[in-house]
Amino acid sequence: MSATTPPNAPQGLQNSIISFPDPGILLVLINRPKQLNSLTVEASYELDSVFQWFDNEPSLRVAIVGGVGKAFCVGADLKQWMSNNKKGIPMDLPTNGFGGISFRHGKKPIIAAVNGAAYGGGCEMAINCDMIVASASASFCLPEVKRGVTPFGGALPRLMRIAGRQRATEMALTGRPVTAHEFKEWGACNVVVERGQDVVDRAVELAKLVAANSPDAVIITREGLKMGYESLGVGDSSRLFLEGWSKRIYEGRNMQEGLDAFTEKRAPLWMDSKL
The missing domain is CATH 1.10.12 (Lyase 2-enoyl-coa Hydratase; Chain  A, domain 2)
Known part of the structure; x- marks a missing residue:
């Protein structure tokens, strides 16, 4: 294995940054900090292509997804969504769902490094990752009911299985943010990283344990x-x-x-x- 960039790595990415912090590990950072890493349809397709490449690249074993700036991902880019909705244009997401993850089955594991707000589609992405490492200041939220819509990226049945009926119902029907410590108590988060520690560094430590195995x-x-x-x-x-x-x-x-x-x-x- 090598931590160098694979020769066929995706180039010219507009909405994300990829790097290789350790042999066998891919780090993907959503790079739309001014928009709190909300995703346009094009950004979802870009991430989907990155994770499909990851699954097919033999030198890579495990991936980490995080966000640049204060947020992990706060869901869909509402400007684009509202504009398209007025024009009658449906949100045409990739088969693997929002951010290329919310409906992903995939071949290899992805760890979510949740550095801040994981709202809406961002929360659905995190819930469908194989493990979650969250900053103590991070929060998870499905606010769709407050906007007259509903989570459609697979989070509802997954959250029901992970957290149980009462907790899942509370989160989905109130739309309130859930803290990282609560999420861990619910069994939905593996590690909470306290203030002063870097959530990506902790995710890399966990990824190294996976990458060291067959x-x-x-x-x-x-x-x-x-x-x-x-x-x-x-x-x-x-x-x-x-x-x-x-x-x-x-x-x-x-x-x-x-x-x-x-x-x-x-x-x-x-x-x-x-x-």
Whole structure:
């Protein structure tokens, strides 16, 4: 692995900044600070293309998404939304949803580094990330009911599964902001970073733990987690996981490398995943 920029990395990005803080790790920062990182339709498509590239780039293992400035993402760019709505133009988002994440299934994990407000679509993005690291000053909010609309990016059923009916209902029907500490108490956030610490740095630490593992095992294990999360019961998800994925991990060279490294008492030398 190398922390250098892959030769085929996306170029000319208008709404985001990408970097590679450590081998195998992609950092994507939404770069619309004057708009509190609200996203136009074009910005959603740009992020979608970045994360699709990430899934297909063998040298990368895990991604982090954060925001430049005071906010993570406060949802859709309302100027564009209102203008298009008056013209009868629907919000045509990519298949993977708002920011290329809210409906994303993907192949590799993404960690949300929530540095500030994650509102509306930004909250839906964070909830569909695999892990969340949040600043103590961050907040999560689904304010759509206050604007006469509703969250449509998948957050409602996901929040119900994660936080339970009463908490999900409170958040969705009151539209009140939820603090990072509350979100962690609800089981929706992994780490809260206290003031004076950098949320992206903490997310990179977590990403390093993922990137240090077998890339094949990470991809396949994530599939097993998704099966249970997305509605299948333990029996069905375990059976489908075993039938559909176990052979693929046995056929890969990284499994043997992990076993050899354990036997030889050395660090494994993982190969880029071909899954």
